Amino acid sequence: MLVDRVLGTAQRANLPPELEEEARRAVRLELWTIFFLVTIVIVMFFTMGSSQAMKTAWIEDALSLLPPILFLVAIRLERRQPNPAFPFGYHRFGSLAFFAAACALAAMGGYLLYEAVVTLIRQEHPTIGSVQILGRDIWLGWLMMAALAYSVVPPVILGRMKRRPAHRLADKILHTDSQMNAADWQTGVAGMAGIAGIAFGFWWADAAAAGIISFSILKDGFDNVRIAFAELLDGAPRKLDSSDTHPAAEKIRNELQRRYPGREVRVRETGRHMRAVIVPGLAAELNRELRDELAGSKDGWRLIEASRALDDAAG
Amino acid sequence: MAYSLRYASAIFFCLSALLGCELPKDPSRTSQTVRGDVLIVGTDGPVPPENEAEKAALTRLAANLNARLEYRQAGIHALAADLESGEIHVLAGGLPRNTPFKNRFGLSSPVSEVLLDGKREKTVFAIRKGENGFLLQVNKAVGD
Numbered sequence: 325m326l327v328d329r330v331l332g333t334a335q336r337a338n339l340p341p342e343l344e345e346e347a348r349r350a351v352r353l354e355l356w357t358i359f360f361l362v363t364i365v366i367v368m369f370f371t372m373g374s375s376q377a378m379k380t381a382w383i384e385d386a387l388s389l390l391p392p393i394l395f396l397v398a399i400r401l402e403r404r405q406p407n408p409a410f411p412f413g414y415h416r417f418g419s420l421a422f423f424a425a426a427c428a429l430a431a432m433g434g435y436l437l438y439e440a441v442v443t444l445i446r447q448e449h450p451t452i453g454s455v456q457i458l459g460r461d462i463w464l465g466w467l468m469m470a471a472l473a474y475s476v477v478p479p480v481i482l483g484r485m486k487r488r489p490a491h492r493l494a495d496k497i498l499h500t501d502s503q504m505n506a507a508d509w510q511t512g513v514a515g516m517a518g519i520a521g522i523a524f525g526f527w528w529a530d531a532a533a534a535g536i537i538s539f540s541i542l543k544d545g546f547d548n549v550r551i552a553f554a555e556l557l558d559g560a561p562r563k564l565d566s567s568d569t570h571p572a573a574e575k576i577r578n579e580l581q582r583r584y585p586g587r588e589v590r591v592r593e594t595g596r597h598m599r600a601v602i603v604p605g606l607a608a609e610l611n612r613e614l615r616d617e618l619a620g621s622k623d624g625w626r627l628i629e630a631s632r633a634l635d636d637a638a639g
Numbered sequence: 640m641a642y643s644l645r646y647a648s649a650i651f652f653c654l655s656a657l658l659g660c661e662l663p664k665d666p667s668r669t670s671q672t673v674r675g676d677v678l679i680v681g682t683d684g685p686v687p688p689e690n691e692a693e694k695a696a697l698t699r700l701a702a703n704l705n706a707r708l709e710y711r712q713a714g715i716h717a718l719a720a721d722l723e724s725g726e727i728h729v730l731a732g733g734l735p736r737n738t739p740f741k742n743r744f745g746l747s748s749p750v751s752e753v754l755l756d757g758k759r760e761k762t763v764f765a766i767r768k769g770e771n772g773f774l775l776q777v778n779k780a781v782g783d
Contacts, residue, residue: 451774461662523664524664
């Protein structure tokens with residue numbers, strides 16, 4: 325089955341069994357997402373004509389293919405065994421992919437806002453032609469509305485279904501993806517309202533609707549980029565949907581501090597997992613001489629931590 | 640159940656109302672201006688256009704709108720400005736589909752063909768940008 329092909333042969337016990345099932349469900353959801361998005365992109369391509377509004381919606385739908393693809397790549401890669409080239413394993417690929425997905429969301433919001441502002445400033449009156457179907461001339465606007473209506477339905481359903489696995493798996497890419505699906509349906513509805521507006525002779529309706537929607541997408545995008553930065557900068561583990569520290573990370577830190585009094589505890593995030601370090605590990609002994617001895621006199625300064633990990637499956 | 644039936648009939652009613660009235664409309668009311676009055680066609684070539692398909696389509700368009708057909712001959716740049724300000728309603732006369740003015744106008748479905756630099760190019764009519772109702776009228780006249 326396709327899900328097994330994506331996950332590969334699990335080389336590394338990664339998740340507890342009950343979450344392994346959730347991961348398979350998430351993979352299945354993302355495969356469906358890719359399938360529907362591809363059909364939507366094709367339908368939209370054939371109806372967009374010269375309409376700028378439809379072109380924007382189309383680019384957006386194409387862009388929202390990125391998070392599901394990144395998710396599938398990440399969940400496959402993170403199962404690989406650590407090796408001399410990647411001694412900590414590949415968990416952090418998730419962090420990197422999340423950063424890319426967050427950038428895609430922000431870029432989508434930015435692009436939408438830019439298009440809307442340019443259309444309004446230049447007062448570009450969107451011109452939508454017609455096609456002949458069965459001998460009748462049908463205004464392309466009606467077909468666009470039908471295509472947009474189709475483009476709205478799958479993301480709404482899939483986006484909602486992804487929320488639970490995203491939280492249970494602590495998967496930020498999946499979470500961003502469900503936000504992106506929400507953005508898709510918002511822009512779809514805005515696009516329909518815009519084309520209805522054009523039908524009634526309000527040339528600005530389309531751009532105005534897109535402009536309003538773009539703000540919420542931009543906000544989601546920037547929020548996610550901030551969380552991704554924190555993760556890439558070894559910040560404390562954040563919640564899925566805000567820059568607040570995750571309660572589990574707080575609990576780990578407090579608990580370790582209680583058990584090892586007088587030591588500093590640092591918790592950081594690698595992909596969906598957390599790594600805790602108790603300092604000083606070997607820090608008491610880690611003086612100038614030892615550093616130079618370990619790393620060579622030229623690179624001794626680069627070694628700033630040598631600690632014992634409280635480690636289970638993470639290797 | 641009763642609610643969903645009521646919603647369905649409301650939506651059906653709105654949709655049929657939407658299709659019943661004359662949509663799409665023109666932001667600058669070209670269709671209303673022309674209807675029952677005069678359809679002004681600008682061209683930088685001979686008057687009337689030599690191409691039979693163009694001439695026939697323009698005659699049909701005027702007849703569909705109960706309007707008198709009037710030609711105005713001028714240079715392409717003057718015509719472009721006139722089209723944008725609504726002085727003329729259609730720009731005709733072997734305008735290729737990939738005209739450099741295509742971002743300034745709304746373009747109709749292909750009307751005919753010309754030979755440009757040895758290549759066959761589809762020709763179109765140009766109308767004022769965003770006049771979607773009028774464009775639908777033009778395309779109907781072209782297609783018939």
